Amino acid sequence: MPAIQSPATEEIHPDVALVERAKKGDTAAFEQLVRQYERQIFRVAQHITQNREDAEDITQDAFLKAYEKLDQFQGNSKFSTWLVRIAVNESLMRLRKRKTSKTVSMDQDVQTEDGSIPRDFAEWRPNPEQLYGQNELGDILRKTIQGLPPGFRTVFTLRDVENLSTEETAEALGLSVPAVKSRLLRARLQLRERLSRYFKQKNGGAKP
Amino acid sequence: MTCTDFLSQLTDYFDGQIEPKLLAEVQTHVRECHHCEVVLDTTRKTISIYREHEIYEFPTELRERLHAAIMKKCTGGGC
Numbered sequence A: 001m002p003a004i005q006s007p008a009t010e011e012i013h014p015d016v017a018l019v020e021r022a023k024k025g026d027t028a029a030f031e032q033l034v035r036q037y038e039r040q041i042f043r044v045a046q047h048i049t050q051n052r053e054d055a056e057d058i059t060q061d062a063f064l065k066a067y068e069k070l071d072q073f074q075g076n077s078k079f080s081t082w083l084v085r086i087a088v089n090e091s092l093m094r095l096r097k098r099k100t101s102k103t104v105s106m107d108q109d110v111q112t113e114d115g116s117i118p119r120d121f122a123e124w125r126p127n128p129e130q131l132y133g134q135n136e137l138g139d140i141l142r143k144t145i146q147g148l149p150p151g152f153r154t155v156f157t158l159r160d161v162e163n164l165s166t167e168e169t170a171e172a173l174g175l176s177v178p179a180v181k182s183r184l185l186r187a188r189l190q191l192r193e194r195l196s197r198y199f200k201q202k203n204g205g206a207k208p
Numbered sequence B: 001m002t003c004t005d006f007l008s009q010l011t012d013y014f015d016g017q018i019e020p021k022l023l024a025e026v027q028t029h030v031r032e033c034h035h036c037e038v039v040l041d042t043t044r045k046t047i048s049i050y051r052e053h054e055i056y057e058f059p060t061e062l063r064e065r066l067h068a069a070i071m072k073k074c075t076g077g078g079c
Helices: A015-022 A027-049 A052-067 A079-098 A133-145 A150-163 A166-173 A177-199 B003-014 B018-031 B034-052 B060-075
Strands: none
Touching: A015 A079, A015 B034, A027 A052, A027 A079, A027 A150, A027 B060, A052 A079, A052 B060, A079 A150, A079 A166, A133 A150, A133 A177, A133 B034, A150 A166, A150 A177, A150 B034, A166 A177, A166 B034, A177 B034, A177 B060, B003 B034, B018 B034
8 A cells, every 4th residue: 555645634624724824813714614514513402492583692692702712722622622612501591691501501301210111102104204294293303302402402413413423412412321321212212102102004005 | 132221322333333243143133032123223314314304494585684793793893
């Protein structure tokens, strides 16, 4: 194998150059970062707060904070993970202010076993997409994730909706990897149980 | 493998981080336990349905408004 490959340069994420330029005052570089991640940050904030206006404010605040603290970004993690962490903190803070939820910290929620032990063993046939129209399905998915405790909802959103790795999720939330795994399992099982009410094969339905 | 053991391996299973020996045990258990087979299948569908459906709209109008507000705050003396 010729010694052409250079692993060190291969691993540098394109965001690193943009961040470096932005740090030096290049607003076009920062704008490109905003463009790349505004949708993701809005989606994360909306998932956690379940409120569109809050999500709009949080998206603005998160980028503003990132811009102000750009010098503190050391590049030890991905820029996107760093940004998501800011957005998660802003979102949880917003939930605390709203006080509509009893549990808004990442440390709470853990005691509850509600819904974490599977009780519904009905198959989902036909597939949910065949059972419901797009709008109705959207309503069910929103309503169901809304019912999840915020701590679980946040882990599920980062890991399964945004497709962050377990390690990145842990970093963004300031949790250990085992803590993320444990919350993720409970979140997935609780969502499964709740969705099963809508998606399960009805009694007397077609025989598989 | 018991049903509880199966559940404890579920996250690593979905993440593809399960050891080969345990993977074989999970697969054997699922073949023999219909309840766990359903849990595996419906949990997989739970993950994929949220991954594949964008449940919150982000219309162009909102995106443009947000984008402009962010850039104004950050570069227009707001920072």
